[in-house]
Amino acid sequence: MERLWTKTFIQMMAGMLILFTGFYLLLPTFPLFIKELGGSDAHVGLAAGVFTLTAVVFRPFVGGLLDRYGRRPFMLWGMVFFAVSMYLYDWVGSIAVMLALRVLHGASWAFSTTAVSTSVTDIIPTTRRGEGMGWFGMAMTLAMAIGPMLGVWVLQNSSFHGLFLLATALSVAALILVFATKTPFTPKAGAKKMGIFEKALWPVTVSLFFLAVAYGGITTFVPLFAASIQINSGTFFLVYALALTLARPFAGKLSDRLGEANVIVPSLVLTVASLLVLSFANGLFGVIVAALLYGLGFGSAQPALQAANLRLAPPEKRGVATASFMTAFDLGIGAGSIALGWVSQYTGYGVLFTVCAVSVAISALLFLAFAKRKLAQRVERTEAG
Template sequence: MERLWTKSFILLTIGLFFLFTAFYMLFPTLPLFIVEIGGNESHAGLAMGAFMLTAVLFRPFIGGLIDQYGRRVFLIAGVLLFALSMFSYQFVGGIVALILLRVLHGLSWGMSTTAFLTSLTDIIPVKRRGEGLGWSGMAMTLAMGVGPMIGISIAQNSSYQVMFLVGCALGILALLLTLVINIPFTAQKGTLRIVFFEKSLTSVMLTTFLFFISYGGITTFIPLYSASIGFNSGTFFLIYAATLIISRPLSGRLADKYGYAIVVIPAICTTILSLIVLGLFTNPLGIILSAVLYGIGFGSTQPALQAAAIRLVAPNRTGVANASFTTAADFGIGLGAIILGLLAPYTDYSTMFIISAMSVGAALCVFIFLVRKSLAIQTQSSMTSS
């Protein structure tokens, strides 16, 4: 069996952890920071959406450029811009300035994460891709747990400005690691052609988009909802992350051995159940149970969908595949945050979580009727060509 735990894989995973920790520090704190500087719930949704939608707009170009010119330059530039964006938050004093900074931050996020994920894809053995993405996803998993807790602790015990500086420092640590990593790359020959997305990925992108709408609602409104009932939102993210730690490596191995459908279908169903629980049981116990179920469902679905996207493209198009997958994910998060933010003044949190569950249900239908067919055709084509 080909080796998975190489020096480059380990360092990339650690760098990913630092980057995502800084990113997730803002999730439970930025909505509260927005209120402090004079904003409201709609502004919180707009700020989250502006970040994600900017990443969506730039990812397709970044993915094509990464495939043509290599990963390193975009990895370094993206992480450096991310660190500078985190540093700049401490100077924001109004909503307009914040939204503009979120746009810049979103650009850095689209560039850095696409380069990170594509670099990881390059160094993970093909036959261990589901397992490798599951383990590297542990970096994001741990970040989801410790990031919000760090952010809340610093904001409560010190200030938002100190929290932004800590986020900048984590970005710099990630940058230092990228400078010593050996990333294999063979440049494409011929004329540069930037592809917005692979046609073969349409069904996976639609599934991912619908699935991640719920994540936009969770990350934007769990902090505000928790505050309304006197619950620490950091606890939700910590429980969610702890559950992910257990589910992700196992689901990755199952996907490699038995196929993606055996993992994705029950995982999406679990995600739907978690959102229904969150919508119906408006108390701390409901939040805790929902965090466990959402960790299992989301933690199993995300790496399996990403691995499926990579499987559906040629080996020299992994940059575009990762860009397409993360574009769909970010678009779902951003649009979900904006739409639910606009609905917030006219409804309650329970209704918003039930709407999120309906979106995940639509993702399940698309996967069952479209994605499985695409994967079956690709598998049959591979067997025929070999």
């Protein structure tokens, strides 16, 4: 069996753990920061939407640049501006300035995370892709467990000033670690014009988009929903992260052994169930059950979808494949955050999470209708060749 746990793989995982921990410090606290600036629920959704939609604009071009010129320069410069953005939040004094800064932050997020994720696909053996992506996703999982609770603790014991300084320090630490890591990639000589999209990927990316709409609702509005029923939102994200920790490696191995479709469909059904539970939750027990189910469902579906996306992509277009996957995810989060902000303002959180459940159901139906067959055809061609 090909080796997965190399020094480079471990260092990249560690770098992402630190970077995402800094990012997730803001998950439960940034909506409160917006409220302190005088913003509304709609502004909370708009801030999340501006960030992710900016990333959407940049990611397709980043993917083509990675395949043409290599991963490292875009990875490092993206992380530099990511750290700068974190520091500048400490100087924000109005909603308008905050939204402008979200544009810079979203662009830096597009460059850094697309480049790092593509570098990791270069490292992971093809036969262990599902498992490798599952373990790599653990960096984000642990960050989601540590970051929100740490962010709430810092805010309770310090201030937004201390929060943004800590986020900046973590971003710089991640930059230093990734800078010290050697990542293998040699651009092909005489490459054709830069590509930004691969049509073979659309069945998976469209399905992912609707899954991400619900994810945008969870990350943006669970903190406000939890506060409305007097529950610490860190509890939801801790249980969710622990469930993800259990699901990702196991689901990754299953997708390598049984095929991605046999993991994705049941996982999406479980995700729908979790969101319906959350829509009716009115206390701690319901929130914990929803978090557990969502962690197991989403935690299994997301890495399997990423492995399916890479299976459908030509080997020389891994940058484009990674960018397309992350673009669909960001677009879903951004569009979902903005639309669901209005749903929340004019209806309520129960309706909001029901809409999220419908979005994931659409994701499952689209995958069954279009992506499952294409994946089976690709496996047949690979085995025949």
